[in-house]
Amino acid sequence: xxxxxxxxxxxxxxxxxxRTARVLALENAMHQALERNEFYLQYQPQLSxxxxxxxxxxxxxxxKHPELGMISPAEFIPLAENSGQIIAIGTWVIRTAVNxxxxxxxxxxxxxxxxxxLSAIQFKHPDLPGLVSSILEQAQLAPEYLELELxxxxxxxxxxxxxxxxxxxxxxxxxxxxxxxxxxxxxLSYLKKFNIYKLKIDQSFVRDIATDADDSAIVxxxxxxxxxxxxxxxxxxxETEAQREFLLKQGCDELQGYLFSRPLMAQDTEQFIKLNQQx
Ligand code: C2E
Ligand code: CA
Ligand code: CA
Ligand code: CA
Numbered sequence: 544x545x546x547x548x549x550x551x552x553x554x555x556x557x558x559x560x561x562r563t564a565r566v567l568a569l570e571n572a573m574h575q576a577l578e579r580n581e582f583y584l585q586y587q588p589q590l591s592x593x594x595x596x597x598x599x600x601x602x603x604x605x606x607k608h609p610e611l612g613m614i615s616p617a618e619f620i621p622l623a624e625n626s627g628q629i630i631a632i633g634t635w636v637i638r639t640a641v642n643x644x645x646x647x648x649x650x651x652x653x654x655x656x657x658x659x660x661l662s663a664i665q666f667k668h669p670d671l672p673g674l675v676s677s678i679l680e681q682a683q684l685a686p687e688y689l690e691l692e693l694x695x696x697x698x699x700x701x702x703x704x705x706x707x708x709x710x711x712x713x714x715x716x717x718x719x720x721x722x723x724x725x726x727x728x729x730x731l732s733y734l735k736k737f738n739i740y741k742l743k744i745d746q747s748f749v750r751d752i753a754t755d756a757d758d759s760a761i762v763x764x765x766x767x768x769x770x771x772x773x774x775x776x777x778x779x780x781x782e783t784e785a786q787r788e789f790l791l792k793q794g795c796d797e798l799q800g801y802l803f804s805r806p807l808m809a810q811d812t813e814q815f816i817k818l819n820q821q822x
Contacts, residue, residue, distance in 0.1 A: 570622055572608050577635060582606055584639055585806035588815055589658070589777060589799045592791055597819045599656035599690065601799065602640040603806045604632070624664050633665040638678050641689060643809055645682045652816055658690040658720065663697040667704070672711045679717075686716030690740065693719060695727035702733035713738040720777075725765055735772050742769040744795070746780025753785035763793045770794070 576582055586600040606614045623629040637659055644657040665671055679686050691712065698705045698721055709719050720741035725748050744765055751758045762778070769776045778790050781800030790798065804815055 566622060568611065569614065569619055570626055572611060573606075573619065573623060573626070573628055573632075576606060576608070577631060581608055582632065582635065583808075584636065584643070585808060586643075586812040587799060587806040588804045588812070588819070589656075589797050590803055590819075592787075592795055592798050595803075595819070595822075597653075597655055597816050598797060599658055600812060601658040601692070601806075602636060602643075602660070604636055604660075620662060624662055627664070629662045629664050630668060633662055634674060634678075636660075637675065637689075638682075641678050641682045641684055644688055645684045647813065647816075648684075648688070650813075652813065653820055654688075655816070656688055656690045656718070658692050660692045660722065661697075663694075663700070666693055666697055666708060667701075672708070672715060675712065675717055676715050687718060690718040690720055692722040692743065694722045695724050695729060698737065699727050699729055699733065702730060702736075706733070706736050706738070709738040725761060731768075739774060741775050741777055741797075744776060744778045746778075746800070749778050749780045749786055749790075749800070750782075752789045753783065759789060762790070762795075766793050766795050 583605050584602045585605055586602055588597045589599040589601060590596060591598050604616050604620075606616070606619055608614060620629065623632050640657050640659050644655075648654065661671075675689070675691070676686070679689060693705075698709075712719055718740040719738065720743055721737070721739055722743045723745045724742045725745045742765065744762055748758050748762050748765075752762050753759070766776050775796040777797035777799055778786075778795050779799045781787055781790065781798045781802050783802060786800075787798060787802060807815060
């Protein structure tokens with residue numbers, strides 16, 4: 544059939560209008576989401592590869608709107624960044640995650656780390672280091688229990704600036720890790736200057752490690768590079784036994800993924816950790 548350019552344009556335009564309407568609806572709804580308690584956190588366990596002990600959890604933000612239903616962070620976080628609301632939301636995430644870990648530790652759960660995702664805007668905000676310290680102080684939680692995840696893209700976007708912020712957070716005792724590692728363009732000369740603790744190998748590489756020679760080569764190279772720079776490694780998106788075996792052979796340190804657990808509500812996380820402790 545002959546291609547009808549005008550029709551294409553009309554469809555495109557209609558699609559754009561729908562998208563804009565959704566964006567506007569979400570941006571509007573987000574203004575009240577915090578005060579209406581529509582946000583909550585789930586926690587995904589992170590396990591030591593050697594003995595499968597839970598060494599930490601990653602806090603993952605969820606938004607359930609009464610009419611619009613569940614909205615994925617991949618959709619609403621970019622909007623929150625554009626509107627500036629990510630600062631208030633991100634502060635709520637850090638505070639909620641820190642308070643949760645404090646309650647867990649007080650109730651006798653074994654020591655573990657709380658990993659929290661940082662958006663680019665939060666990371667660059669001059670108040671971040673002070674804010675993090677004051678949240679920890681209010682909760683009476685030692686700073687080494689908190690780990691802030693920053694994507695490789697953000698860290699490498701302005702590496703000199705990033706080094707300064709990482710040094711500041713490090714001097715306050717807070718750990719940093721580089722998220723989605725392998726998806727950006729890392730300069731090795733900067734990477735070695737980053738005051739970080741852990742590299743998180745992106746799940747896009749983990750997916751095919753058992754079958755794709757390129758991806759398995761990339762993952763083993765990342766693990767070796769990380770270790771030679773003194774960082775530990777965690778693989779995310781681990782879903783199969785074959786992936787786990789490969790990562791174990793390559794010397795990866797920690798695992799996170801559906802093979803062990805999906806992100807869980809706080810109570811289920813607690814149960815998971817208690818069962819894990821008994822094994
Ligand atoms: P991320 O930080 O890379 O988080 C990992 C994502 O992979 C999560 O999706 C998690 O649920 C999912 N995942 C974990 N294990 C598996 C697995 O085995 N297989 C597969 N296919 N997926 C797995 P989620 O929760 O939808 O979060 C998406 C992204 O949204 C996160 O990617 C992160 O960039 C962002 N995000 C989530 N919470 C926050 C937050 O509190 N603040 C900020 N700034 N960003 C957040
Ligand atoms: Ca993350
Ligand atoms: Ca990630
Ligand atoms: Ca990701």
